[in-house]
Amino acid sequence: MKVGFIGLGTMGGNAAKNIIRAGFETYVFDLRPEAATDHIAMGAKWVDSPRDMIGQVDCVVSMVFGPPHLDAVLNGPEGLLKGDCQGKLWIDMTTSSPRFMRELVKPFVAAGGRPVDAPVTGSVDAAIRGDMPMFVGGEDADVEAARPVIEAMGELRKVGKYGNGYVAKLVNNQLWKVHAAAIGEAMVCAKKAGLEPDVWWEVMKGGAADSFVMQHDVPSIFAGHYDPSFPIKLCLKDLGLIKELLEETGTRSEMLDACYARFREAGDRYGAEAGEMTVCKVVEDDAGVELRVSGDWVAPWEVIHQAAE
Structure with missing residues (x-):
């Protein structure tokens, strides 16, 4: 499985490193290219946008600041929906609004995408170690498909339907x-x-x-x-x-x-x-x-x- 990671902040940057360590071919994107320096040194590949990323991977992981940033990830001029979403997993680990996200992902699902919400708890040390508890919602088949990526970053705790993770x-x-x-x-x-x-x-x-x-x-x-x-x-x-x-x-x-x-x-x-x-x-x-x-x-x-x- 090829994995893309969007959002290389304090938590996301460390989580992305654990995906690389787990052996996944990894692509990274952040609004600050310098945030990807360590990841590229570890073997990750840089992409210029979420649209470019989804064309090259099987699974996109995102961890950004909040709802407006997720809207941009999906619907922006270079967002995921501008690429081919058919069959692609989208694991979002952002702290966000369940109502907002259930509406936001509808066009992604309509385009054949498979959304999983997996917000995390713990602190940056858990992100570094790769043992973050993760509240995971989504269709059972999608969660199981996402499991190897999630477990590279932490502990999968299933909470039911999509949005329950939030x-x-x-x-x-x-x-x-x-x-x-x-x-x-x-x-x-x-x-x-x-x-x-x-x-x-x-x-x-x-x-x-x-x-x-x-x-x-x-x-x-x-x-x-x-x-x-x-x-x-x-x-x-x-x-x-x-x-x-x-x-x-x-x-x-x-x-x-x-x-x-x-x-x-x-x-x-x-x-x-x-x-x-x-x-x-x-x-x-x-x-x-x-x-x-x-x-x-x-x-x-x-x-x-x-x-x-």
Whole structure:
């Protein structure tokens, strides 16, 4: 199978490397040609557009910023629909709107294409290692055809029909962001009450308060970088999509609304490129408390794939 990859950002760039490592003949495209330097050095071939890509591959994988960018990938002047889509797989890993995407792919399906949605969870270290959990929706035959490519990048978690992957990703991020915002309040409160952050962290893990955020993201607060590999601007984009889904389904959203407001405040204070966990720095700064802890905290983007060790 020949595979094309569109979108070589922090997550997508690392995922594409794992497709190359798995032995697939790989073609790459990004709006920034320099983003493909490492991939070409690993043996990938550059193409000039999604249209050129779909003419040369059996499967296109995309991971871009959001819905407008996916619209451009499919419907742009050099989009996928300008090429031959018959029988071609399109695995999209972008965090997007399920309603929007179910409409967007209709002409792709009409042209003979086979769409699979596979948004990911985890962080950049999972993308580097190639063990990202992936929420995969689509026709069973299409998912099975896409399985070798998906499993080169991570763990396939089937969620049913096309679009359900986007649903799973949004509610996943809903819980993630709410917990990220709440952790800052809990940590600062604990420290002001006499419980040091390192002790607090050790005793919280494995109990009722545990989560991916607790295990994975708290060290970025201790280190003081707040994980810029996932910036506030992406958090705000995701939170907007989550809010949209809650409104579409008529679901109460008071907790999400409070979380969204806290992330907007973090963006206003520290900038759109600041790390996601600066949502906790807001509480630190207002309390006049620092949550730094000395230690060998390996940043997520510093993880090395075993093949590169």
